Amino acid sequence: MTTAYVYARPQVSTGVRQRSGCAQCHAHEFTFCHALAKATAMSGLRMLGPTPDVHTVAPRRIICREQDVLAHVPVICSGWAASAVMLSDGSRQILSFLLPGDLVSTALLFEPKPNCFVEAITKVTYRAFNRTDLKVAMFSDPDTAAQLAHLWIDEKRRADETIVDLGRRSASERIARLILGLVERLQNRNMTMGGAFEVEFPLRQHHIADATGLTPVHVSKLLSEFRRNGLIRLSERSLAILDLAGFRAVADVR
């Protein structure tokens, strides 16, 4: 077992509200919100109320907790967050990283209780859609339903992949696969910088450790090894994959 990395309990965000349009959302046109807006517009109905307010939370603040009962479904507009579970010994497991455009969890569409807590990694803005509105939209518009089904399938596929990674892959493989998965998701959102394999990368090594089931110490050693072998460049909150083939080889099946 991993030892307890005891985290100070972060304060719950006050959820500062701001008004602003969806237009500036990094990932708007690639994700759920867009489809939702389109479906709503096309059907001619105002199924959804006015676009919900934007909430802003600072890094390391909690967006929602495990025991919360949410009347709304948060959708990340900007920034990175993590959904995670805390163990009683103080260690934690990150279930998934949330990027702009991501629903916190599709399960929240049907159930008010997330079974994990969600913490901002960078400064995060999100909108909280009303659950009942979303349900109505979903049942009355097949397009929206299909879109949500797609999100669901994708969420589940990634969870299953995580299970395989944690169950059957070495530390280097886990880290490499995590990074490649994140880069791919950023590419899908047009969130790369310069080259397609250079991205902003706000994760701390302890985030990587908590997502891969390793210790921060070991993560540090393996990242150094990756750097030493010319596979990646990682510094100043930015990441570049220098040797894609080589890095994929590390990530893959051994």
Add this chain to the structure above:
Amino acid sequence: MTTAYVYARPQVSTGVRQRSGCAQCHAHEFTFCHALAKATAMSGLRMLGPTPDVHTVAPRRIICREQDVLAHVPVICSGWAASAVMLSDGSRQILSFLLPGDLVSTALLFEPKPNCFVEAITKVTYRAFNRTDLKVAMFSDPDTAAQLAHLWIDEKRRADETIVDLGRRSASERIARLILGLVERLQNRNMTMGGAFEVEFPLRQHHIADATGLTPVHVSKLLSEFRRNGLIRLSERSLAILDLAGFRAVADVR
């Protein structure tokens, strides 16, 4: 990393068909099928065609493969199965065990491709529901939709728990939690024998190993330890938890 436990590629089942009623299903009244039948009956519509035929597959045979394109959604009627992923080095990770009443995967309601293969552990019978029928039922009947949403949430919750177990728990904890989880699911289905904590248990040690990310050798050693400590009795395909408090302590957070 775990080494390659290379499995012989099992033959695909011929899917022998049989006629028989849902009544004899072990778990009918506790699960999805029941709700579906009720919803269909109440609405007065024949949304679903006649109850689908029962397919029977022998132990160790494949129910569906990763690359299959399924026109239907299999629901287990009797027996145990496992959904799993195979790695290129021949090792495998079991994603979940399927018990009577379980849908193979709720994702199959929306997408014809399972992203894992499903293998019978015991002799298994299952019914293959037509996907389009199910969708129609789901969209026209809120009860059915709620039922499916519940399945989906439950499936995701279990996947998330598996991630936590594999990422942050010791070998003994993983095994104990797996067993407790299965016993609980069997209890929910009224599938216990004698005492509430005595059940039929067809899993081989390699199933436990593949589900917990361990080696069969290590599983054997830890199960022996559990027995030595008077926590469980496990033999002849039957399992009893002898010291529930003690076993829970092993399973829990340490």
Add this chain to the structure above:
DNA sequence: CGCTTCATTGATCAATCTCAACTCGCGTGG
């Protein structure tokens, strides 16, 4: 009867954790 699968057990090995010391940058308060 011989084959295969499954389980057990012991000896040894390797991956990863643990502990500890040190550096660096940053924000804060004196």
Add this chain to the structure above:
DNA sequence: CCACGCGAGTTGAGATTGATCAATGAAGCG
């Protein structure tokens, strides 16, 4: 401006968990 503490990252030495290898036996089955 400086001292300080804190979070983050690095590095090395040693401990531990679980994997690997190997030998053995029991059970099921053609």
